[in-house]
Amino acid sequence: MELSPPPSGLEAEHAALFTTASLHFLHELISTFDDEVDQILGLRVSRKVHLDLSGDLPDFLESTAHIRTDPTWKVLPVPQRLRKRHVDIGDMAPCDTQRFIRALQSSAQGIQVDFDDGNCPTFYNQIKGIHNVIQAVNNQIPGVPDISQAPVLMLRPRALNMVEDNMMVEGKETPGPLFDFGLLMFHCGKKLFEHKSGPFFYLSKVESFMEARLWNKIFVWTQQKLGLPLGSIKATVLIENVLASFEMEEIVYELREHSAGLNCGIWDYSASFVNKFGHRQAFLLPDRSKYVNMEKRFLHSYMDLLVQTCHRRGALATGGMAAALLPQDMHADARTKVLANVTRLKLLEIAAGVDGFMVYDLNLLKPMQDLFQKHTDGDNQLHVLRDDVKVTPKDLLVMPSGGVTLHGLKYNIAVGVLFISAWLSGKGHFFYRGQVEDSATAEISRSQVWQWIRHQAHLEDDGSLVSRRLVTELTQELRRELRRSCSSARTEQTLDTAADMFLEVVLKRRFPEFITSYLSQDHTFLNAQRAGQEETRPQPAKL
Structure with a gap:
């Protein structure tokens, strides 16, 4: 095993995380499951190639029909602390110490402790974030409630497509999720279990029941190694991929001893249609800012099916995250509009039967908790079985009507470049x-x-073509606009690099599967994540 030395300023945290015992545990975990992670990623590629060559569309699996038609199986009941999570805080990157502390002090029922979507996985951020979680679990952060009283921690490791390039095991970079999961379980698993507050996880970007099966094996192995009872770990699977929506029941079945349910969200899920079928004209996704929302057939069908699947098996179903920021002025019209819009969208999820959802802005916690309590009865909605739901493959695959607007194109370019x-x-x-x-x-x-x-x-505006030339011109226009507010030459350089990389991504002949994988494997990211460290960096130490 080879491990990079600590980022500057995190020497003590690095030493606390990477003890002889934790490194031995990580080595065992990674060497045991590394090949299976590779196999899963290979299966994803194989499945995509099959869809491309055959022109087939996904369907509910005949080979697993017996699981779906068997009414007798259920998941193990979730622990008490998971039964009422009306409103969680989402996108909580724990390396942001001050925001993490505010979340722990808040009235939220849970916190999505995020090493995935809302987090940039630099070595600094991973070490800082995991160390902050360990401190919270061990009640070492002043002014924060005991872990048994604080909002429950829902730990989200990186998805299977991500790697940790600062640790090599048997000559290969470490799978990012095993690095995150292993350190969190080794340092926090027992303590969370003893305080009846975990260990609880989110699993990102799962595409099939085979991936859920692998995670279940990882859970069983880890519990045995750490002396925890079977079923101690509970996991919520995020259904962020269209292929996974056809295997939701099988995913719950594979994790039935460890399942905390399923979660639905709009944007990763919508993007997966482009990922899997984007080259097909029939799957042209219209302007998301105008035509894509949870009221559209393909999205509300997916949410309805998710709730029905979970509740008939005794599992919890949670909705997406409200990304809106609530204006501070209590009397501003903008605040009223934002709150009204978030309320309307969350009422759709409550009506569908979800047991909770997330917000980013802590100021939305109380109004959304009040909304949930006003329109539901009890800790959750497990009693809402949604027997009215009859979702077909067509329901899940039909694209909403609509076109492309200049506003939507500019908005997408801005979000891509700024991200x-x-x-x-x-x-x-x-x-x-x-x-x-x-x-x-x-x-x-x-x-x-x-x-x-x-x-x-x-x-739609003027009939002009969305071309390479137009996108390049709009990106350069955005670059000029944003450069006016750059505070330093370094900020300008970063912006210029980001604009160039965005164009590289969107103009490629073949669609890069994950933007995070693409960025994390690019030399500019590897250089940027080492910013702040000493210029002359020693070679990785062999352990």
Whole structure:
């Protein structure tokens, strides 16, 4: 095993995380499951190639029909602390110490402790974030409630497509999720279990029940190694991929001893349509700012099916995150409008039967908690079985009608460029036009621009073509506009690099599967994440 030395300023945290015992545990975990992670990623590629060559569309699996038609199986009941999570805080990158502390002190029922969508996985951020979680679990942060009383921590490691290049095991970079999960479990698992507050996880970007099966094996192995009872770990799977929506029941089944349910969200899920079918004209996704929302058939069908699937098996179903930022002025019209819009969208989720959802802005906690309590009865909505739901493959695959607008094109370009700029600066999210934007919104933004160029879409405004030339011109226009507010030459350089990289991504012949994978494997990111460290960096130490 080879481990990079600590980032400057985190020497003590590095030493606390990477003890002889934790490194031994990580080595065992990673060497045991590394090949299976590679196999899963290979299966994803194989499945995509099959869809491309055959022209087939996904369907509910015949081979697993017996699981779906068997009414007798249920998940193990979730622990008490998971039964009432009306409003969680989402996109909580724990390396942001002050925001993490405010979240722990808040009235939220849970916190999505995010090493994935809302986090930029520099070595500094991972070490700082994991160390902050350890301190919170061990009640070492002044002014924060005991872990048994604070909002429950829902730990979200990186998705399977991400790697940790600062640790090599048996000659290979470490899978990012195993690095995050292993350190969190080794340092926090027992303590969370003893305080009846975990260990609880989110699993990102799962595409099939085979991936859920792998995670279940990882959970069983980890519990045995750490002396925890079977079923101690509970996990909520984020259904962020269209292929996974056809296997939701099988995913819950594979994790039935460890399942905390499923979660639905709009933007990663919508982007997955471009990922899997974007080269097909029939799957041209219209302007998301105008035509894509949870009221559209393909999205409300997916949410209805998710709630029905979970509740018939005794599992919890949670909705997405409200990304809006609430204006501070209590009497401002803008505040009233934002609150009304968030309320309308969250009422749709409550009506669908979700057991909770997330907000980014802590100021939305109380109004959304009040909303949930006003329109529901009890800790959750597990009693809402949604027997009325009859979702077909067509319901899940039909694209909403609508076109492309200049506003939508400019908005997508801005989100894509600004996300890459934030990422190169070591941040996983940023604020733009009254909302928080993260890798999920960057994913749908760059996906749509790529697809509109690919299919030579026309703007509703004047009929002009969405072309390579137009996108390049609009990106350069945005670059000039943003440079006016740059505070330093370095900021300008980062912005210029981000604009160039955005164009590279959206003009590629082949669609890069994940923007985060693309960025994390690019030399500009690897250089940027080392910013602030000493210029002459020693070679990785062999352990």
